[in-house]
Amino acid sequence: MKKKYRCFALFSGGLDSMLAVLHMNSLGYDVLPVFFQTPFFGPGNALKAAEHIGFNLLVIDITTEHIEMLKNPRYGFGKNMNPCIDCHGLMLRKAGELMRAYNVDFIISGEVLGQRPMSQRADALNAVGKLSRINDLLIRPLSQRLLSDTLPVREGWIKREDMLDLHGRGRKAQMELAGRYGITFYHNPGGGCLLTDKAYSNRLRDLQEHDMLNEKQIRLLNIGRHFRINENIKIVVGKNSLDNERLNAFVEDQIVMQAESVPGPLGIIISRKRLKPAELELVASLLLRYSNKAPDTDWILYGEGFSLAHRIQVTKMRPEQVAEFLIQ
Numbered sequence: 114m115k116k117k118y119r120c121f122a123l124f125s126g127g128l129d130s131m132l133a134v135l136h137m138n139s140l141g142y143d144v145l146p147v148f149f150q151t152p153f154f155g156p157g158n159a160l161k162a163a164e165h166i167g168f169n170l171l172v173i174d175i176t177t178e179h180i181e182m183l184k185n186p187r188y189g190f191g192k193n194m195n196p197c198i199d200c201h202g203l204m205l206r207k208a209g210e211l212m213r214a215y216n217v218d219f220i221i222s223g224e225v226l227g228q229r230p231m232s233q234r235a236d237a238l239n240a241v242g243k244l245s246r247i248n249d250l251l252i253r254p255l256s257q258r259l260l261s262d263t264l265p266v267r268e269g270w271i272k273r274e275d276m277l278d279l280h281g282r283g284r285k286a287q288m289e290l291a292g293r294y295g296i297t298f299y300h301n302p303g304g305g306c307l308l309t310d311k312a313y314s315n316r317l318r319d320l321q322e323h324d325m326l327n328e329k330q331i332r333l334l335n336i337g338r339h340f341r342i343n344e345n346i347k348i349v350v351g352k353n354s355l356d357n358e359r360l361n362a363f364v365e366d367q368i369v370m371q372a373e374s375v376p377g378p379l380g381i382i383i384s385r386k387r388l389k390p391a392e393l394e395l396v397a398s399l400l401l402r403y404s405n406k407a408p409d410t411d412w413i414l415y416g417e418g419f420s421l422a423h424r425i426q427v428t429k430m431r432p433e434q435v436a437e438f439l440i441q
Contacts, residue, residue, distance in 0.1 A: 119220070124146035126161065127300055131165075133254045138160040147208060153179075154306045156172045170353075212247075219251070255279045261289045319339070333349055340440065365418065
């Protein structure tokens with residue numbers, strides 16, 4: 114009896130990954146889509162896409178490994194803090210490490226040769242394969258006829274003529290395949306990764322430059338406004354009541370600030386050292402600037418954790434001074 118080969122499919126939830134899964138499934142392969150989760154991209158879209166094409170999605174968290182990779186990606190960053198080649202290589206490597214546990218024979222990816230200028234050039238695809246450490250077990254069904262044969266083709270597990278020859282940035286061939294496979298919705302390509310966002314990348318770069326690149330600080334990045342006061346002090350200020358609630362969840366022993374007389378934003382101070390009186394006054398003045406209903410001079414409550422046992426009277430910081438500290 115002929116063996117039924119099983120493969121992991123790196124699954125982003127975009128059209129190309131959906132097509133790769135459905136194409137291999139149509140050829141009789143047992144396909145297991147897998148999504149690798151980090152604080153920078155979650156599985157929401159991928160879960161919906163997998164459900165749409167009738168597959169269960171395996172979600173694996175790789176936060177720790179991804180943060181380490183971000184500190185020094187071998188192939189560098191894109192326009193912002195997006196290390197696309199290293200990121201894809203890491204995902205494939207993690208998939209390779211899980212192959213035995215899930216009785217998988219090889220791995221597929223929905224990459225299309227020449228579709229993205231940074232991560233899907235021929236040399237970039239080769240680099241991804243080398244980083245993954247499973248290059249010879251990797252198949253890219255949408256472009257494999259244009260690529261070098263890997264072990265599944267050489268060993269006859271896969272017929273080269275069954276693979277496709279898609280290439281370039283045009284999407285016409287993918288649209289035709291989508292109609293053939295009954296795909297009625299799909300997410301736009303290239304979206305969903307916070308690392309491609311300029312403002313978010315600036316905040317992340319600030320963490321990296323000040324040796325604060327850890328999971329907890331990263332999870333704060335998409336909450337509120339962020340200000341760098343000096344090498345040791347950063348403050349995060351809520352924009353609205355929802356931000357205040359989310360910031361509350363991060364409070365441990367940090368200094369917390371809030372205006373005394375009126376409802377307003379919560380501020381969390383992240384500091385390596387105990388604040389000097391002048392530094393305390395500075396951050397309180399900044400926080401008061403965002404307390405819109407407060408007078409120009411008012412009292413700010415502060416304290417460690419949730420105990421706002423102290424108060425300081427300050428004047429609202431000038432807008433031009435606020436701009437000097439804002440990370441944007």
